[in-house]
Every structure is written in structure tokens, then in C-alpha cells.
Amino acid sequence: MVSIKDIAKQAGVSISTVSYALNGSDKVTEETCARILAIAKELDYVPNAAARNLKKRETKIIGVFLTDFRGDVYGDLLYGIKEILNRKEYDLIVCSGKQSHRMLPERMIDGAIVLDQTFDSEELLSYAERGHKIVVLDRELNHPHINQVLLDNKAGAALAIEHLLELGHRKLYVVTGPDGSYDSWQRMQAVKQTVERSGTAELIEIHGNFEKSGGEHAAETILRQHVSPDSGPIAVFCLNDEMAVGFYNRMAESELIIGKDIHIVGFDNIELAQYIQPRLTSINYSKTKWGAVAAEQVLKIIAGEDVEHERLYVTLVQRESAGTVFIP
């Protein structure tokens, strides 16, 4: 492995001069600088990250922590993060699983962006307490070193429920996320509020898990309860699209037709939403922007700037799964 020592020897200068030259300091003659750079290139010199990190106490890398690597949301989110980070000479690494948490306290990364419910809030707080910089996308957490960039879950859920109410529904099934999910909890809050405010509507909560299986189970539950298909269409709000897909799958085996017998709305507007039949009405938000804002925030915290929690707006995307007007 060729180090600055080798370059120094070759160039007949000291290692400090080499270091200055490589880092573009103006404390060295253009001439020697050029000579050193030439030798470095010739020797195929590459700096050693470990040594630099050890000395500088920074890595110029931001870690993104995800529950898993699947999931449609991540692609665009990561793209948004990467765009911003690269522009500021930072690199991005994506991690998943408890084992990888060490990257933060061991100082392999300068900051973290977390979208992973399985990452304990207490653990995060303890890292923040140690001085590590964190942006969370999936919970409320207050600490000088932690910033939040959250979806406007409440607005989204309200939009969904209002849409179903406008279609004339007075009985609403809502399929929730897993216990402990901040997004699910917040969306449910808004659901309840909106339903209550409507006065007349009835709310039936079905426990889900944000995965396809949750939607399948919900479909079965509803099929059991709704024996007569002539009692008018059924309204369903799945708190994410993934479950709506599972719901579709199970319903395909029944006699009920989505869009006609069942009006369903999802949340996230994943790519699949526009390909399943009928196309799924859903709550949309810019995943790219979400990532971009998160990246900006984490860099600001690192730079010591003041930051305020951010909130991303959402919109309703109307499609055929719940598009037709229905007055009972």
C-alpha cells in the first residue's frame, strides 16, 4: 500500500509537504505541488480513509437506516437523499438491521437518517446524547441533535376519509398498521377525528401490519361480516398501499368487485397502485422531496445550524378503486 510517505521519499520532500500538496494548500509552490501530484498519480496513490477519519474525526458519509431493502418507497427516497448529499461532497450508505447500528456510535458515519420503526427511540436518543446527528422520518423525537421530517399523516388520512364520505359512505372500514407504528397511529387519529366530525358515520377498525398479509386478513374479515352483497358498496381505507394490494389479492377470489362493490383508498401511492386493476386511489407525496429535505436537515445539524422540524404535504390521487359517486 502506497502512502504519503512513499510519495515523500520519491519526491525528496517531507510528508507534510505531500499532505499540503494533496489537499491543495496554498502553502506550497505550484511547482512542487505539481511534481508531487504527478508522482502521486504515477504511484497510484489513494488516501487511506481510516487514517483520515481518525485524524479528522469525520467521514463525509451519511448513513440511511431502513427496515429492509424491499419496499417501493425507498427507491425515490434514497434518490432524493443522494442528490443533495453528493452535491455537498457527502456520500451515502444504506444500512439495515440492528447489527449495522454500530456505524453511528463507532463514527463510521457523520450522521444518520432513520426510517425504521425497529430502531429504538431510546437507542437513538442515547446516540444523540453522545453528540451524533440524526434525522428521523418515522417518529417524533425531541433533542438538539435530532430533527424530524415527517409526512402530514393527518392531512392524508383526513383526505382519504373525506373522499369516502363524499362518495356517500356512512360505514367505514379502516385497516391499521402494526402496533407502535407512528404513521399508523397518527393516521388513525385523523381518521377518528374526521369520522367524528362527520357526525353520522360509523368507523370499524381492523388491525393490520402494513404488509400484504394484513390486507388479506382484512379482506377476509370483511367478507365474513358482509354476507349480503346487495347492501351497497363497502368503504375501506387501508393505511398503506401494500395492504391494499393484499386486499385486492384476497378479494379477487371472492365475488365482490373492487371499484363497484368495494370502494378502497390506500396511502403512499406506490408504483403498483397504478397498475393493479382497478387502479388504486391513494394518498400521494413526493418521496424524492422527502429524502432531499431529510438530507438537507442532517447536513444543517452537522454544520451546527439551527433547524426546525419539517412536514411534507400530501395529496389525494383519485383513481377507479373509489372513484364513482355513490349515494345510498
Added chain:
Amino acid sequence: MVSIKDIAKQAGVSISTVSYALNGSDKVTEETCARILAIAKELDYVPNAAARNLKKRETKIIGVFLTDFRGDVYGDLLYGIKEILNRKEYDLIVCSGKQSHRMLPERMIDGAIVLDQTFDSEELLSYAERGHKIVVLDRELNHPHINQVLLDNKAGAALAIEHLLELGHRKLYVVTGPDGSYDSWQRMQAVKQTVERSGTAELIEIHGNFEKSGGEHAAETILRQHVSPDSGPIAVFCLNDEMAVGFYNRMAESELIIGKDIHIVGFDNIELAQYIQPRLTSINYSKTKWGAVAAEQVLKIIAGEDVEHERLYVTLVQRESAGTVFIP
């Protein structure tokens, strides 16, 4: 930042004793070891990765390099990689973009798994030449430090073409990937061979790009050439599913019906394939296993073991997009 020096001071021992204790060496009394560990925990000690990496010249991290973070293939692939690596005490980081290549030469990772055509083969070879360990999933590259884990592209393409031939087609449209794509090139080789071997069939190549837009363009090209819809169904083999989806999108605006007027086969069997209507016949392979094998190989190279190039088998998944028998 608390270091072993602080622990040593607190425990009244030397830093080497602390180091031994923390690394579970048997050169230290159980008693002192326990005492040191207790102090370490109390002080909330976390080792500094940079210092350890600098000294040990290894990071226990494997980097995976992808073209982008979108793409359905990646989720399962990464899952397969992670499973194996975590089992062997290795961590996984996912990177994308030229900027992140530095991770390898700067020794931030012990090895790389590459599925990214934009990663120059020459660059990879130069890294291998410097002693870095690499597994490639998307090209043939021979070097003692490089191993290949490739799909059986030829078998897959042959399966697809044979299926269309069996349906009775004698005129086959094939939508290729971008120039320079190894997968596309190999699949085309097999396509040509299989068509030639059939004797009677005619092959029409349409240049694509492995993205949705490629499929859309291909659909337009075919719509222009095929003015009369009564000349029997058209056979299309998209060299990946993503393009097939684009093809569907464009065809939805025409009068031709996929599965009836058009028989189409894809490659990759992405999740969407089973949700678009009609469901897409495709070439399937285990993405999880692909990742697992790649991870095993890179660890073997690192361990200095001999490895041989691996090849993953593929199968045809018949669905309705090209299911019906058709004899002209």
C-alpha cells in the same frame, strides 16, 4: 469521546490490558477482565472504527454497488446478501453512483459486490490489481481477486423463445437492453441461436434500454409496422420485465389486446409481473439466492479460498400474457 485510555485510567491498568480485555483475550485474569468490561460499560465506551480499521486493515464491511436504488430486483437480492454476511459477522452497506466507488480503494470496505453496468470493468480490474476483492453479477471478468455470479441468461432467453415458438409463432419481436449491457448481449445470443435452430422463424430486433420507455417505444414501432390486426397474434420477447410494463402501458392506448392480439414474455419476474393485466409470463430466478451466493463468494475470496464462477438457473413462469396456444 471515551477511549481505552480513559478506561485504563479508571481501572488503574494499562491500555494494553484494556485492549486485551475488550477483545476477550485469555491473557488477562477473569477478574480484571470483568472489572474492565464493567467500567467500559459504565463509561459507555464504543470502539472507534477508524482506529481499529487503520490498525487491523479490515473493516468487516462489504459494499454492494448498484446502478440506482430503485428497481424491484434489489430488495430480495440485498436480503440474500445480508443474511449470509450477518451470519459471518460482516456488515453490508449499499452504495450507488461513481462518487461512492472510493469506498473500495480507500479501504472502507473489505470487498465489493457489483451489479452496476456503469461501473467500468477497467476500473474494477484496477482495484482487483491493487488487491481488493470483488464479485461481479453483471459481466464476465477474469482476475484472481474477482469472481462472477451470473444468471443463466442464455437458458432463460432460450426458454422464452421456445415458448413463443411452441405457441406457433414464426415472427418474433425482441426488445433488447441498452448497448453494453452484458445481460442483454447474452440473452440476444441465445435468442438468435434458438431462432436459427428453429429454421423457419423470423427475428425482428428492436433496440431498447431496460427501462419502461424502451418498452413504450417498442410498442409504437410494432404498432406502426402492424397495421392490420387480423394477421394473427404478434409475439414479443422483452429482455426484461420493466420494458414489458412500458409495453403494456403503450398498448393500453391501442386497440390491440395483450394475451390475445399480442403474446409477450418478459425476463426477471419482478413483483409487478403478477399484478399487471394480463399477468406477465416471465423468466424467473431466485434473487435471494443470487445475493446469498454472491456474499458467500466474496467472503471466500477474502478468506483466500479458491472459488469458481457460479451460475444461477432460471425457469419460465407461464401466465396469461402469452399463455394460449396458437397455431396459425
Added chain:
DNA sequence: TTGTATGCGTTATCAT
């Protein structure tokens, strides 16, 4: 069993 000392490759502070 424990302590001393050295070096990993860099950066950065002082002299010169």
C-alpha cells in the same frame, strides 16, 4: 498476567 513501546496513515502545529 500485566505494562511498555511502536506503528497503522493522516492531519496539523509548530519551527525553520
Added chain:
DNA sequence: ATGATAACGCATACAA
């Protein structure tokens, strides 16, 4: 403008 040198935090060969 350049050089000598001291850290950074850890692992380890060698001494005691």
C-alpha cells in the same frame, strides 16, 4: 515555502 514532530485510538510484539 518546507520540515520535523506530535497526535488521533487501537492492536500487538516484546519486556517484565
